Amino acid sequence: MPSNVPNIPDIVIGRLPIYLRALTRLQQEGHEVTSSHELGRRLGISSAQIRKDLSHFGGFGKQGTGYRIAYLREQLEQVLKVNREWEVALVGAGDLGRAVAHYKGFTDRGFRISCVFDAAPNKVGKSVGDLKIMPMEDAPKIVAERGIKLAMIAVPAENAQEVADLLIAAGIRAILNYAPISLKVPDDVRVQYIDPVVHMQRMTFYLD
Amino acid sequence: MPSNVPNIPDIVIGRLPIYLRALTRLQQEGHEVTSSHELGRRLGISSAQIRKDLSHFGGFGKQGTGYRIAYLREQLEQVLKVNREWEVALVGAGDLGRAVAHYKGFTDRGFRISCVFDAAPNKVGKSVGDLKIMPMEDAPKIVAERGIKLAMIAVPAENAQEVADLLIAAGIRAILNYAPISLKVPDDVRVQYIDPVVHMQRMTFYLD
C-alpha cells in the first residue's frame, strides 16, 4: 500500500511511464515543447486526461505554449523515482531469465540487473552477460546486504510463489513476475505481471 | 473496435485470461470445483467482481456448489476464442525476437509462432528454433496468403510503426508490441504492449 503522497490513484501512476516514454521519444525527434493535445494524439489518450493526471503533481506547463519536454521529463522521472539507478535482482537463469538479463532496454531508464540467481546447481557459476549465476540459497543474504528492493522472477510457475516469499522476507518490495501465476504478497509489496499469453488472449476475443 | 457481442467492457475481457490461467492451475493441483470466493482469494479480486464478469457470458455455476473447473475453463476458452490454435507472425529476430520465438509458454494456450521475419539480410536464412528467418519484404505476402491475423513485433522502436503499418495492410488484426513505443493503428486493430521498463516504473513510485 502506498506509504506515499496524498492518495494518487494507482491508475494515474500507471500512465506516467507511458507519458515519460513518449516525452523521451519526442525529445529524440528534436522537439523541445509539446502540448497535452499532441501527447494525447500520439498516445490515444484525451488531452484532458493528461492534464488532469499531471495536475496531481503540480503545474508543469504554461498556458498558451504547453510543456517544455526536458523539464516535464525531469519532473516525471522525479515523481516516479527513476532519476536514479535501481539495482534489480533476477531469479531464474533459464531461456527467459537469460533473455531478460541480456535485454538492453533497462539502461538509462532507471534499472540495472546486478545479480542473477538460479536453484539448479548445473547453472550456478556459469555467466549471463557479465554476471555470474549465484545459487538461489545466497539470494536472501545478498538482497539484504545490498539493500536491493526490486526483483524480477523468471522461474517456472511451480516455484514462483516460494521464490517470491523468500525475496520478500529478504527485503524485496517490488516484483516483476514473468511466471504465469498470480502471487500472494503482503499489502506493502508491489507486483507487476508479464505474461505474453495473457496479452494475446486479451485480443483474440475481438477477432473472428 | 469490438465488432462483437452486446458490449462487453474491455476491462472485463482483460480479466478473463487471468481467470483462465487460475483455473488451469487449480486443475493441475487436482481440484475439480471452485467458487468465486476461492478464485477471488487467489487472484486478489472480489468474488462479486468475478461473478459479475462471468455473468456477462452466461450462468456457468450452480448455487451452493460453485463452478466445475473443467467446464468453466472450456467456456472461457470458447469466449476468448482460444479453444483453437492461432498462427502468429513474429517480426524481429534479434535477442528479444529470438527469446520470444523460443518461449515455450504459448503451446496449449492458443498460439503458435509460425513464421519469423527480419529486415537484416545477414539474419535472413538463419534459423530460430525450427523456423527459418524470412526477409521482411516477404511478410505481407505470407501473412495475407496464410490469413494470419496475429503478430508480435520485436524490432527497435524506430521501425515498429512502419512494421505495424505493413502488417496491418497485409491483414494483421492484433499486435503484441514489444517495442517501447505507442503505435497508431486503425480502430479495428487491437494492440497490447509489453515493456518491462514501464512495469518497473509503475512500482518505483511506491518505494522510498
Added chain:
DNA sequence: TAGATTGTTAATCGATTAACAATC
C-alpha cells in the same frame, strides 16, 4: 433440511470528459 453459493439488482464509488476562466 440447513448451509453455501450463484446470478443479478441497486447503491456506491471512482475515473473520465467537457467546459472554461486564467494567462502565457
Added chain:
DNA sequence: TAGATTGTTAATCGATTAACAATC
C-alpha cells in the same frame, strides 16, 4: 493584441461492491 493552452471544477460516465432472493 489575438490565439492557444493550461489547470481545475463540475457533470457524466462507467466500474465495483454490497446485498439478497433463488436454488442447488
